[in-house]
Amino acid sequence: MKEQKATADDAQPSSSPASFFSEERIVLIIAIISGFLTPFDGSATNIALPFISGEFHMDAVSLSWVATAYLLASALVIVPFGKIADIHGRKKVFLAGLSIFTLASLLMTMVPSTPALIGMRVIQGAGSGMIFGTAVAILTSVVPKQRRGRALGIYITSVYLGLTLGPPLGGVLTQYFGWRSIFLVNVPIGVAAVLLIIWKLKGEWADCPTERLDRAGSLIYAVGLVAMMYGFSQLPSVTGGALIAVGLVTISAFIWYERRVPTPVLDMRLFVENRVFLFSNLAALINYSATFAVTFLLSLDLQYTKGFTPEHAGLILVAQAFMMMIVSPVAGRLSDRIEPRVVASIGMGCTALGLGLFSLFLTESTPLWSILSILMLLGVGAGLFSSPNTNAIMSSVDRRFYGVASGMNGTMRLLGQMLSMGIASMIFAIVIGRVEIVPALYPQFVISVHDTFILFTILCVVGIYASYARGNTH
Structure with a gap:
């Protein structure tokens, strides 16, 4: 195994320079493909939601579970499989996740009912979690520290490229070939990436081969996470509140347990003793909580209240992701030179401003130029935040913790992302109820969107503090 090879802590790679750079390029290409694939799927699916709702007659809350089921499954596997990757090899887990995601995408083209649709999204999400739990770790293992920000910037650019192309291509595919065609597109891309890994990526990275997976901790973590997120989707009912309480108690038990086992699935010292790691992760949580549902909300708003086709709605939503794609590599390079917290905090501030503008000005009569301008501001904010924040997280830990x-x-x-969808679902349930969105309910829908953006703005303002308070990494 190449456990010592081309790590971020090495001044020089252990192999020859030519071999090293060849491997670095291969890993970056594979990371770009995988980085594109899953966000493309998610953003394209958001555009197709009204058509999916029409075929299966889903209410607003059930429709949100098309995204939430995928995210929940990803969250359940990403930490345990990150640890498995550190123990048994990051390439093995990455390849397995990519294969599962590709197969599930193929099966998504055949689902006959709402339960089958949600179930297959769970499988897709599990594969996605395995991909994202190892892609950045492999990239960090191979690319030296002095080029890490640039490499992460390129990788995150591929993520934003997926987000950029997802809405317009998803709109075209949905309008002319049906919503199932979105998932069919994933298949050849996924197969190509799998073949490239088998053919070209010969190394393996496993820095904790003597450790064992903490199965009990993984199970406690999963139970707590499911209880919290399912409970959030059931608010404002009593059942929802009870499930959230169970989830919080279970997560507290998980934290207590992990601090007492010899090989925890999540070493709590990373949070207790590492201020940069703690606040960088908190800033990421807040940022995604405040921004992920924006595309979901605007996709519905543009098609329901403004009457745009999926194709036109997708083209409008490109504005945000396009700016992310432009700004992210620049922000990544900046974070190699100046403190990531400065760049990321500016990005969080731009995001808070954009969300605040939507909460004030988004109505049924808002002009298109105004929506596009605010989307571009949100894109700049996200691009400035993501690469530096990821760089800060990965640079703050030893290589054995990369996974x-x-x-x-x-x-x-x-x-x-789940909290973001949970907030949107909760407000829908309170304002609209668990019914299909029809023209008579459009005024209540607009109120729901307005209230959601107010909460997102407040979250992002708090996130500015979390981002800046992390301290220095250079």
Whole structure:
């Protein structure tokens, strides 16, 4: 195994320079493909939601579970499989996750009912969690520290490229070939990436081969996470509140237990003794909690209240992701030179401003130029935040924690995304109720969107403090 090879802590790679750079390029290409694939799927699916709702007659809350089921499954596996990757090899877990995601995408084209649809999204999400729990860890293992910000910037650019192309291509595919065609597109891309890994990626990275997986801790973590997130989707009912309470108690028990086992699935010292790691992950959680549902909300708003086709709605939503794609590599390079907390905090501030503008000005009569301008501001904010924040997280830990750190970074992203969808679902349930959105309910829908953006703005303002309070990494 190449456990000592091309790590971020090495001044020089252990292999020859030519061999090293060849491997670095291969890993970056594979990371770019995988980084594109899952966000493309998610953003394209958001555009297709009204058509999925029409075929299966789903209410607003059930429709949100098309995204939430995927995110929950990803969050359940990403930390345990990050640890498994540290023990048994990051490439093995990455390859397995990519294979599962690709197969589930193929099966998504055949689902006959709402339960089958949600179930297959769970399998897709599990594969996605395995991918994201190891992609950044492999990239960090191979690329030296002095080039890490640049490499992460390129990787995150591929993520934003997926987000950029997802809405317009998803709109075109949905309008002319049906919503199932979105998932069919994943298949050849996934197969190509799997073949490239088998053919070209010969190394393996496992820095904790003598440790064992903490199965009990993984189970406690899963139970707590499911209880919290399912409970959040059931608010404002008493059942929802009870499930959230159970989840909080279980997560507290998980933290207590993990501090007492010799090989925890999540080493709590990373949070207790590492201020940069703690606040960087908190900032990521807040950022994604405040921003992920924006595309979901605007996709519905543009198609329901403003009458745009999926194709046109997708083209409008490109504005945000396009700016992310442009700004992210620049922000990544900046974070190699100046403190990541400065760049990321500016990005969080831009995001808070954009969300605040939506909460004030988004109505049924808001002009298109105004929506596009605010989306572009949100894109700049996200681009300035993501690369530096990821760089800070991965640079703050020893190499033996790369898999866990990558998994935790992904977990904060997924938890934030689920919380974002949970907030939107909760407000829908309170204002609209658990019914299908029809023209008579459009005024209540607009109120729901407005209230959601107010909460997101407040979250992001708090996130500015979390981002800046992390301290220095250079």
